[in-house]
Amino acid sequence: MNDTARNAPLFHDRSRWAGRRNFTIFETLFDAGRRFIDTWSTWRDDPQRCERLHFVALVEMESMNALGIFTDHPALSQLLTDNWPVPVASIHRLEFDDGHVVLTLAAGDAESVLPKLWMRADSFYLHSGAFGEKLPFIAKALARISGDQATLYADSHPQLARALNDAGFTIDETSQHVTARFAPRWRVRRHEPPVALASTEHEDSRHAMVIGAGLGGCAITERLASRGWRITLIDRHESPARDASGNPAGVFHPIVWRDDSVAARLTRAGFLYALHRWSVLEQHGHDLKRSHAGLLQIADSAEDAGAIAAAITHFGLPPAYVRAVDEHDASHLAGQPVARAGWFFPRGGWISPAAVCAAQCAVAGDWLTSRFDTDVGRIEHKNGVWTAFDTTGRFIAEAPVVILANAGDAQRLAGLHGQxxxxxxxxxxxxxRSPLDGLRVPIVGDGYAVPLDQHTTLTGATYDIDDTNPLVEPSGHIENLERVARMLSALNGFAPDPVSLNGRVAFRSVTSDRMPMIGSLADEPAARSDAARLSGAWPLDLPRKPGLYGAFAFGSRGLIWSALAAELIAAQLEGEPWPVERELADSVDPARFLLRALRQGEFT
Structure with a gap:
């Protein structure tokens, strides 16, 4: 960072964050963390500080390993260093001071990443010299996410004044530094940046019903409770984590594909954020019963192994995130002979979903009211309040916000188009006590094998679409063992009586595109009545049902996606910076199937 930028004030008028619930600062170049550390320190020392400080910054990949320990703030510098994420292209969300200071790092090329971010920024630090002739593009990108009267501070540049003026900023003074304020005299953007739901403005109205107490519902409970929300958690069972979240263990790992697809990027973001949240829960003394030795994925073929190894190199994925391994190295990692080469995730592993749910509910503390053994028959919205009724029509609870996290039953309550x-x-x-005894790490691929202890291995799982049979079937055991045997040769010839084996059946929910449903639900009747106008709509154009959100259809990736889903919904409710790029949020938007129908003219 040059001296001009380093000596700039923290922001123009520190009183602007006084008494605010949220205040967001955006920096276009995160250079060793200097400005974030200074801002964090100033926030701590200010008795009039905002309740939650969001600091969002672009960070170039080559700078991901260039943190500094600043002598004027050694303790804060060390905290940042200790929590620094693995250097991969993604949005990284880090939380400090019990979540009151949130650092969101957008890692990657600034020109490609900046247009994908979605937030309402109150203050900007623009490093003009880093962009030069690209300043007009950068200024317009900042205008897209500027809050009303957002302030901007920048080092001077010959093209800066015109770029800012064209983007809707009014320049206050020009010298060695440039200060400006967002005050456009004409419309400079199609959509307004996100704001908090109206019901969040008053503390008494920050109340949400969460229907479903699995991984999704418990994660939402914890994320909203951390922001001072009251939660009424409703589930048809007598305790949390009784359906798929009640399995003895679940594996967690990102995915690597030949192209860095939307699914790969979303899974990467979810994996990294889940690791962060689990670490916080463990720091609070909760045992999540998870492994720490990594996870091994076995390729389906030698061709796939080579292709993924090439992708790891092409995308510059570091060994701390994933590394390709040949058959010999894979067998050494597994402690068992493996059929083919694969790739190893040092931070992957297995974890107890029920332990995660229990920890999240415990952390929510007094903010949480539970209503178990309660089956929700319908929900109703009237006068700004959602009401839940049981299957007999009796009142259960009411709140301004309801979040559907009840897997396959969510589409019934929401009345989603096309099911x-x-x-x-x-x-x-x-x-x-099988030939898999002593397996060192979880193995995934065509099935999975999880070493729960020295002599107990969990294998699975069948994937039976639309099958409602709740009984454990011998045929399912046979299928599971055959699939694992294609990865681990120790099971070849192992043929126990399937009737004698123990197992468990659970049901999940999936969509046709295998992506989850996360976010605000559309007002489908309103959209249908305006179908002609919305035939070319984008997600932000759609009418939404006020206060109705969903987090469901996680398929087999609830461990990876649930924490990120909860953070995204909390950010949408509070008008905070989103923890994923907008195109990733669009890919999981519950309204995407309705949007597709509108574009295809199904309602005309």
């Missing part, structure tokens, strides 16, 4: 979700039956098989 976009389907049920999936999954059967697990538990092996006691």
């Amino acid at each position: 976009p979700t389907r049920g999936v039956r999954g059967q697990l098989t538990l092996l006691e």
Whole structure:
């Protein structure tokens, strides 16, 4: 960072964050963390500070390993260093001071990443010299996410004044530094940046009903409670984590594909954020019963192994995130002979979903009211309040916000067009004292094998679309063992009586595109009545049902996606910076199937 930028004030008028619930600062170049550390320190020392400080910054990949320990703030510098994320292209969300200071790092090329961010920024630090002739593009990108009267501070540049003026900023003074304020005299953007839901403005109205107490519902409970929301958690079972979230263990790992697809990027963001949240829960003394030795994925073929190895190199994925391994190295990692080469995730592993749910509910503390053994028959919206009724029509609870996290039943309560979700039956098989004893790390690929202890291995799982059979079937055990045997040769010839094996059946929900449903639900009747105008709509154009959100259809990736889903919904409710790029949020938008129908003219 040059001296001009380093000596700039923290922002023009520090009183602007006084008494605010949220205040967002955006920096176009995160250079070793200097400005973030200074801002964090100033926030701590200011008795009139905002309740939650968001600092969002672009960071170039080559700078991901260039943190500094600043002698004037050694403790804060060390905290940042200790929590620094693995250097991969993604949006990284880090939280400090019990979540009151949030650092969101957008790692990657600034020109490609900046247009994908979605937030309402109150203050900007623009490093003009880093962009030069690209300043007009950068200024317009900043205008797209500027809050009303947002302030901007920049080092001077010959092209800056005109770029800012054209983007809707009014320049206050020009010298060695440039200060400006966002005050456009004409419309400079199609959509207004996100704002908090009206009901969040008053503390008494920050109340949400969460229907479903699995991984999704419990994660939402914890994320909203951390922001001072009251939660009424409703589930048809007598305790949390009784359906798929009640499995003995679940594996967690990102995915690597030949192209860095939307699914790969979303899974990467979810994996990294889940690791962060789990670490926070563990720091609070909760045992999540998770492994720490990594996870091994076995390729389906030698061709796939080579292609993924090439992708790892092409995308510059570091060994701390993933590394390709040949058959010999894979066998050494597994402690068992493996059929083919693959790739190893040092931070992957297995974890107890039920332990995660229990920890999240415990952290929510007094903000949480539970209503178990309660089956929701319908929900109703009237006068700005959602009301839930049981299957007999009796009142359960009411709140300004309701979040559907009840898997396959969510589309019924929401009345979604085209019934976009389907049920999936999954059967697990538990092996006691088998040839897989001593397996060192979880193995995934064509099935999975999880070493719960020295002599117990969990294998699975079947993937039976639209199968509603709740019984454990011998045929499911046979299928599970055959699939694992194609990865681990120790099971070849191992043929126990399938009737004697223990197992468990659970049901998941999936969509046709295998992406989850996360975010605000559309007002489908209103959209249909305006179908002609909305035939060319984008997600932000659609009418939404006020206060109705969803987090469901996670398929087999609930562990990876649930924490990120909860953070995204919390950010949408509070008008905070989103924890993922807008195109990723669009890919999981519950309204995407309705949007597709509108574009295809189904309602004309």
